[in-house]
Amino acid sequence: MSDDIVNIEVDGEAVEARRGQMLIEVTDAVGAYVPRFCYHDKLSVAANCRMCLVEVEKVPKPMPACATPVGEGMKVFTKSPKAIAAQKATMEFLLINHPLDCPICDQGGECELQDLAIGYGRDVSRYNDGKRVVKDKDIGPLVSTDMTRCIHCTRCVRFGEEITGKPQLGTTDRGENMKIGTYVEQSVDHELSANIIDLCPVGALNNKPYRYSARAWEMAQHATVSPHDCVGSNLYAHVLRGTVKRIVPRANESINESWIADRDRYSYEAIYSGDRLMRPRVKENGAWRDVDWEGALAQAADVLKSADQDKVALIATPAVTVEEGHLLSQIADHLGTANIDHRVGRRDVSDQDNDPMYPSLGCSIAEIEQHDAILVAGSNVRAEAPIIAHRLRKAAVAGAAISFANSSVYEYLFDVANYLSGAGLVELLAGVAVAAADGNSLPDSVTELCDGVTASGAHKDVARSLAEADRAIVLLGNIAGRHASYTAVRALAAAIAELTGASFGGLSEGPNSAGACLAGVLPHRAQGGENRVTAGLDVASMLAQAMDAVVLVNVEPDADIHAATDAVARLAEQAFVVALTPFVSDALLEAADLLLPTGTFAETSGTYVNVEGTWQSFSGVASAVGEARPTWKVLRVLGNLVDAPGFDYVTSVDVRDEFVARLGEISTSNAYEASGRIAKVNGADAPANDIDIPLYSVDALVRRATALQLTDEAQRARAVSDG
Amino acid sequence: MSYVLSGHVRDEIEHWKARFPEGRQRSAVISALHAIQHENHGYVTAEQMNAVAEYLDLPTIQVYEVATFYSMFQTEEVGRHNVAICTNISCMLRGADDIVEHVESKLGITTGESTGDGRIYLKKEEECLAACCGAPMMMVDHKYHENLTTDQVDEILDGLD
Numbered sequence: 001m002s003d004d005i006v007n008i009e010v011d012g013e014a015v016e017a018r019r020g021q022m023l024i025e026v027t028d029a030v031g032a033y034v035p036r037f038c039y040h041d042k043l044s045v046a047a048n049c050r051m052c053l054v055e056v057e058k059v060p061k062p063m064p065a066c067a068t069p070v071g072e073g074m075k076v077f078t079k080s081p082k083a084i085a086a087q088k089a090t091m092e093f094l095l096i097n098h099p100l101d102c103p104i105c106d107q108g109g110e111c112e113l114q115d116l117a118i119g120y121g122r123d124v125s126r127y128n129d130g131k132r133v134v135k136d137k138d139i140g141p142l143v144s145t146d147m148t149r150c151i152h153c154t155r156c157v158r159f160g161e162e163i164t165g166k167p168q169l170g171t172t173d174r175g176e177n178m179k180i181g182t183y184v185e186q187s188v189d190h191e192l193s194a195n196i197i198d199l200c201p202v203g204a205l206n207n208k209p210y211r212y213s214a215r216a217w218e219m220a221q222h223a224t225v226s227p228h229d230c231v232g233s234n235l236y237a238h239v240l241r242g243t244v245k246r247i248v249p250r251a252n253e254s255i256n257e258s259w260i261a262d263r264d265r266y267s268y269e270a271i272y273s274g275d276r277l278m279r280p281r282v283k284e285n286g287a288w289r290d291v292d293w294e295g296a297l298a299q300a301a302d303v304l305k306s307a308d309q310d311k312v313a314l315i316a317t318p319a320v321t322v323e324e325g326h327l328l329s330q331i332a333d334h335l336g337t338a339n340i341d342h343r344v345g346r347r348d349v350s351d352q353d354n355d356p357m358y359p360s361l362g363c364s365i366a367e368i369e370q371h372d373a374i375l376v377a378g379s380n381v382r383a384e385a386p387i388i389a390h391r392l393r394k395a396a397v398a399g400a401a402i403s404f405a406n407s408s409v410y411e412y413l414f415d416v417a418n419y420l421s422g423a424g425l426v427e428l429l430a431g432v433a434v435a436a437a438d439g440n441s442l443p444d445s446v447t448e449l450c451d452g453v454t455a456s457g458a459h460k461d462v463a464r465s466l467a468e469a470d471r472a473i474v475l476l477g478n479i480a481g482r483h484a485s486y487t488a489v490r491a492l493a494a495a496i497a498e499l500t501g502a503s504f505g506g507l508s509e510g511p512n513s514a515g516a517c518l519a520g521v522l523p524h525r526a527q528g529g530e531n532r533v534t535a536g537l538d539v540a541s542m543l544a545q546a547m548d549a550v551v552l553v554n555v556e557p558d559a560d561i562h563a564a565t566d567a568v569a570r571l572a573e574q575a576f577v578v579a580l581t582p583f584v585s586d587a588l589l590e591a592a593d594l595l596l597p598t599g600t601f602a603e604t605s606g607t608y609v610n611v612e613g614t615w616q617s618f619s620g621v622a623s624a625v626g627e628a629r630p631t632w633k634v635l636r637v638l639g640n641l642v643d644a645p646g647f648d649y650v651t652s653v654d655v656r657d658e659f660v661a662r663l664g665e666i667s668t669s670n671a672y673e674a675s676g677r678i679a680k681v682n683g684a685d686a687p688a689n690d691i692d693i694p695l696y697s698v699d700a701l702v703r704r705a706t707a708l709q710l711t712d713e714a715q716r717a718r719a720v721s722d723g
Numbered sequence: 724m725s726y727v728l729s730g731h732v733r734d735e736i737e738h739w740k741a742r743f744p745e746g747r748q749r750s751a752v753i754s755a756l757h758a759i760q761h762e763n764h765g766y767v768t769a770e771q772m773n774a775v776a777e778y779l780d781l782p783t784i785q786v787y788e789v790a791t792f793y794s795m796f797q798t799e800e801v802g803r804h805n806v807a808i809c810t811n812i813s814c815m816l817r818g819a820d821d822i823v824e825h826v827e828s829k830l831g832i833t834t835g836e837s838t839g840d841g842r843i844y845l846k847k848e849e850e851c852l853a854a855c856c857g858a859p860m861m862m863v864d865h866k867y868h869e870n871l872t873t874d875q876v877d878e879i880l881d882g883l884d
């Protein structure tokens with residue numbers, strides 16, 4: 001090991017460094033600041049801006065710290081007259097062609113170029129000639145361009161090549177004519193594309209919807225968590241007088257690193273959509289009228305209290321927070337019903353007693369890239385969880401064999417080891433299971449499913465890559481979770497994992513499937529995973545029966561419920577439907593009888609438990625729109641009105657703390673044990689039409705974010721669904 | 724409509740691809756563009772660049788970068804004969820500027836333009852072509868002509884179809 005350590009000196013201080021490390025990593029680690037533009041710790045070294053020049057003893061010329069490997073005995077001076085002179089000279093050249101239009105630039109106040117120009121620039125320019133002007137490009141609805149400001153650091157270009165694997169921006173022409181662009185006009189579209197806004201050290205690439213709407217220094221920054229997928233990417237909301245103006249990443253190496261998905265960044269637009277429900281409304285004889293909160297809540301409570309306890313249904317989505325889930329399941333308990341569920345996307349609940357305590361990935365998010373072989377089954381993972389897809393790509397680039405088993409073929413921007421497709425998921429996985437057994441016996445649960453199945457060469461390749469890997473995992477995606485024969489799919493995937501020695505896990509739906517399960521928003525399990533004495537009805541069964549009262553918690557019945565068909569029509573037939581919802585839609589107007597306006601994720605506090613089991617609490621960041629109230633507060637009042645005991649919480653933290661105190665030990669085990677031999681699926685293997693939810697249709701917010709809906713991706717998806 | 728590479732161009736690309744290690748097919752972009760430009764009478768279009776990218780399994784931008792970087796590739800339509808008069812130091816000392824002026828007035832265009840009949844493209848600027856000992860010189864469709872006089876230039880240009 002000691003061979004790998006070299007001793008160097010930074011500004012007179014002795015420092016140990018790893019051999020081969022670049023100087024800038026060492027100076028950063030000891031806090032000796034070196035200015036830079038092109039260097040970025042997530043990207044390859046380009047060394048093209050020359051801002052990081054430092055003096056190295058015995059080297060005649062200043063050296064770029066980002067591209068100079070450390071060597072034994074090296075003496076580095078980051079602030080010597082020679083270093084400073086070199087940095088200042090670079091700055092002067094960089095500013096020659098820069099328009100210096102900071103007063104009209106959105107980047108002003110948070111610009112690396114502006115900051116360094118103050119530190120290293122001259123106060124008067126010596127340059128009297130004409131400056132170059134570069135035409136702006138239209139690269140789509142998310143990112144605005146002011147290319148004259150570009151300093152050619154190529155961070156955005158390297159991002160496309162190295163992070164997304166879809167290079168669209170490049171450097172065309174040369175010399176003074178060199179420019180960053182796409183050459184042929186096209187929108188830069190990848191689910192992570194807008195991260196180039198944060199990477200760009202100047203104001204060349206900026207946030208298009210946010211353009212000219214606020215100044216960095218007038219906004220307050222509040223931490224929050226993404227509500228769109230099972231990752232729970234860490235975010236900052238930038239808020240001006242109670243209004244969210246934009247969302248940026250909050251770095252968290254173990255979850256989202258420094259990236260966020262485009263939908264995490266732009267879904268805030270939906271908070272201010274024209275669809276917001278501004279005050280409570282009630283339907284009387286088919287006509288809607290506004291009512292006050294007091295009257296609306298009293299009516300909801302009356303309906304719940306007078307309902308037959310077996311005929312009360314409570315439906316949430318996996319976006320329900322832990323706190324909301326806790327309140328909801330206590331209300332259900334108090335009313336004496338177990339008809340409570342959040343699994344609006346799950347068609348097959350027949351095997352629910354064998355579910356793990358909560359759905360989990362089977363490893364941490366960061367560990368994905370440490371696997372040598374991964375089988376992803378039943379997942380359009382780039383749409384389901386863009387950050388997980390990015391981790392998979394990192395694993396592939398590092399040499400892992402990533403295989404897919406999907407009925408449809410999705411594009412992946414890395415070398416895929418094997419792509420099994422063209423059949424139903426059960427059929428595909430049965431082939432791999434047979435290959436994995438390799439003549440030995442299969443787990444009893446899947447023997448019938450695998451009866452008569454022969455393994456093809458591709459099935460064998462997949463099984464072999466899992467079996468031979470030091471570390472392998474089988475991951476089921478959301479498409480698997482929505483499959484009509486999820487029981488069979490899961491048993492087969494678990495069998496493959498068992499036979500190949502791989503671990504087993506999956507992506508869950510929404511931001512808080514895990515928290516909803518723990519909180520007991522399930523018909524068959526109470527809080528903490530205890531089996532209920534008598535199981536209640538799942539979503540589809542609730543809708544199929546005549547209920548006295550149905551409560552929808554932030555559910556859009558037309559778009560969120562895949563567990564049942566015709567959800568809107570079935571709800572419309574129910575005696576009384578109360579919908580807690582931030583948005584009003586034709587479907588809700590048809591399905592519901594009482595609408596209670598609730599806040600979006602930005603207007604409420606809460607906690608999500610992500611797919612690796614990390615609890616992340618957040619506070620409300622924005623003022624409520626209209627008369628919307630946080631869902632947990634609405635449920636608290638409703639609980640009080642139906643006389644549920646102990647509903648005297650003051651803050652959402654009280655709710656969470658009470659829940660955590662009641663929660664016993666949490667089992668993270670993903671071990672799957674079937675209840676017996678699973679029967680052949682006979683035709684239930686064809687993918688349903690709505691089984692694959694497009695990137696920008698996953699939830700009510702994303703569906704209403706204008707910029708996201710303008711992307712090519714969203715338009716393509718619409719064209720497909722329109723026929 | 725996507726452009727279909729001719730058999731000749733494909734052979735040419737394969738020939739060059741074989742000279743580089745596997746996975747380094749990006750190295751064959753220059754040769755591919757040369758072959759296409761030759762077939763296409765002096766310039767390459769975006770569709771053709773896309774076809775090269777597809778054939779070599781590269782992102783299109785990587786082909787655009789190469790095509791726009793090198794001055795020997797024309798990315799706009801130009802005349803079918805490429806006339807490049809060296810104006811670098813040796814040729815300049817030996818009267819290159821006079822040659823340029825002569826050609827410009829003879830053809831009625833300035834450097835960087837093509838004649839209206841699509842016959843000749845007069846290259847914007849040409850740097851030293853490593854034929855200094857024969858200065859002044861010009862290159863016409865890859866062929867070097869050295870020790871030029873205006874009479875010789877006339878003869879060469881008039882001989883182009």
Ligand code: SF4
Binds near residue numbers: 149156199
């Ligand atoms: S646009 Fe921004 S990130 Fe891209 S090269 Fe220019 S300065 Fe760098």
Ligand code: FES
Binds near residue numbers: 037038046064
């Ligand atoms: S940061 Fe080192 S050269 Fe740009």
Ligand code: FES
Binds near residue numbers: 812813854
């Ligand atoms: S200067 Fe003209 S060929 Fe060298």
